Amino acid sequence: MAAAFATVESASTFDAFLELEQTKDLLRFTTAGSVDDGKSTLIGRLLYDSRNVYEDQIESVTKASAGRNVGAIDFSLLTDGLRAEREQGITIDVAHRYFSTPKRKFIIADTPGHEQYTRNMVTGASTADLALVLVDARKGLLPQSRRHAYIAALLGLPYVVVAVNKMDLVSYDRQVFEAIEQNFRRFLAGFRSIEPFFIPISALQGDNVVSHSSNTPWYLGPTLLEYLEEVPVSNRAHQAPFRFFVQRVVRPDLDFRGYAGTIAAGSVSLGDAITVFPSRRQSIVSGITTFDGPLDRAAAGQAVTLTLADDLDITRGNVLTASGDDAPQIASSFEATLVWLNELPAELGRRYHIKHGTRQEWAELASIEYKINVNTLEQEPAHSLEMNAIGFARIEAARPLAFDSYNGNRTTGSFILIDPVTNATVAAGLMSGAAHGDSKPRAAHVTWQVRDGSLIISRDNSGEPVTEEQLEAITNLLSKLRIEKWF
Numbered sequence: 001m002a003a004a005f006a007t008v009e010s011a012s013t014f015d016a017f018l019e020l021e022q023t024k025d026l027l028r029f030t031t032a033g034s035v036d037d038g039k040s041t042l043i044g045r046l047l048y049d050s051r052n053v054y055e056d057q058i059e060s061v062t063k064a065s066a067g068r069n070v071g072a073i074d075f076s077l078l079t080d081g082l083r084a085e086r087e088q089g090i091t092i093d094v095a096h097r098y099f100s101t102p103k104r105k106f107i108i109a110d111t112p113g114h115e116q117y118t119r120n121m122v123t124g125a126s127t128a129d130l131a132l133v134l135v136d137a138r139k140g141l142l143p144q145s146r147r148h149a150y151i152a153a154l155l156g157l158p159y160v161v162v163a164v165n166k167m168d169l170v171s172y173d174r175q176v177f178e179a180i181e182q183n184f185r186r187f188l189a190g191f192r193s194i195e196p197f198f199i200p201i202s203a204l205q206g207d208n209v210v211s212h213s214s215n216t217p218w219y220l221g222p223t224l225l226e227y228l229e230e231v232p233v234s235n236r237a238h239q240a241p242f243r244f245f246v247q248r249v250v251r252p253d254l255d256f257r258g259y260a261g262t263i264a265a266g267s268v269s270l271g272d273a274i275t276v277f278p279s280r281r282q283s284i285v286s287g288i289t290t291f292d293g294p295l296d297r298a299a300a301g302q303a304v305t306l307t308l309a310d311d312l313d314i315t316r317g318n319v320l321t322a323s324g325d326d327a328p329q330i331a332s333s334f335e336a337t338l339v340w341l342n343e344l345p346a347e348l349g350r351r352y353h354i355k356h357g358t359r360q361e362w363a364e365l366a367s368i369e370y371k372i373n374v375n376t377l378e379q380e381p382a383h384s385l386e387m388n389a390i391g392f393a394r395i396e397a398a399r400p401l402a403f404d405s406y407n408g409n410r411t412t413g414s415f416i417l418i419d420p421v422t423n424a425t426v427a428a429g430l431m432s433g434a435a436h437g438d439s440k441p442r443a444a445h446v447t448w449q450v451r452d453g454s455l456i457i458s459r460d461n462s463g464e465p466v467t468e469e470q471l472e473a474i475t476n477l478l479s480k481l482r483i484e485k486w487f
Helices: 002-023 039-049 055-064 083-088 115-125 143-154 174-188 224-230 468-480
Strands: 026-033 095-100 105-110 130-136 159-165 195-200 243-245 248-253 256-265 267-269 273-277 281-290 297-299 303-308 319-322 329-340 351-356 359-372 390-403 414-418 425-434 446-451 454-459 462-465
Touching: 026 039, 026 115, 026 143, 039 095, 039 105, 039 130, 039 224, 105 115, 115 143, 130 143, 143 159, 143 174, 143 329, 143 390, 159 174, 159 224, 174 195, 195 224, 267 281, 281 297, 351 390, 351 425, 359 414, 390 425
Parallel strands: 026 105, 026 130, 130 159, 159 195
Antiparallel strands: 095 105, 243 256, 243 319, 248 256, 256 303, 267 297, 273 281, 273 319, 281 303, 329 390, 329 425, 351 359, 351 414, 359 390, 414 425, 446 454, 454 462
């Protein structure tokens, strides 16, 4: 009887623990900064001192730390898992780590600091809520630190923690810390959306990481972990208008037609009126299905299959939105900030693949308005973008895209450009809005066919009879191409 009671009590305790974990909010943050500023060491120290490392990991890292002259444990080995990373002593790939405290859950993206791997930093920061930028107290603010802070601002991260690391190597000099803070504040003054926080630390010694340090009696602020536990987290995706990229049309039989994907923003409920873009057809949500069963309501981040009251022509890449005033922009030509990530520079007029949500189209780099000097934040004339450069450009897609400005919606306002030859990601883009004068689909987006002896012109999944003027223009064009029988 006592054993049975203990089992029930243990199960109840475990259920209570799971329920408590589910109620905690989640903070995603990324590390950034120049190479060898101590990002991996800081994350390792944070995990170790907050007791989020298993004993077998500690034992393995302790053995691997032998002969490295870094103390009993090389904390960077807790995140740098690749052999090349351990041999070179630098981070190459993005390492994601999960940990939790009694107050909050965390997902860390430990990103490389080397300029060659700036694209990895962009990847890690794209889903983060906060950027943790490290600065070596001996070196001060470096160009790569400025670049990472600027990218964090571009990606819409509202909070930036500037951790002045290796204070032990400058004898915990308060003046060194304050000089770096003043320098960085002047740089960050150009970003009104960023709320910076400065903290002196030593990742190797553990000063002000989890516990307050007696070596910095002049610093009266919270430790790094205390700040991360208290910084406000607002889920902007849940607050934004409903957006749903169709990933797959589910058609198991003649009686079911659903549209599967992950809700990019907002929420949807049974009976909601929705609009399909770019066709602008409208319908009503008649079902919300998940792996665990049907729902009455679903929100951002959930993978669902939606069914509609009407049988519409909807394909992969279409966007479902709530019918109303918060409609996305529809344009083939749009302006965007580009972070160039490829060794081959950007070429005006060159065609790339653009991947926006679940849709992929041909696109052309039409113009580059300017590029940003990351040291001065000044706009400079440019006809090309070299690797790691940040510029403002106009993109022309083969067909209209449904999107929001990046400031309004990080998911529907972002895209990547892909080299069609190498299949390499060459740029990450943040959409600003439609280019001036682009409000209508172009003739290149039109197809035609014969139905029952009549010529039908089709635009964006909808069909309407061709006018006499259009028929004459098409006939003249095909005549010039010496095409006599064209349907």
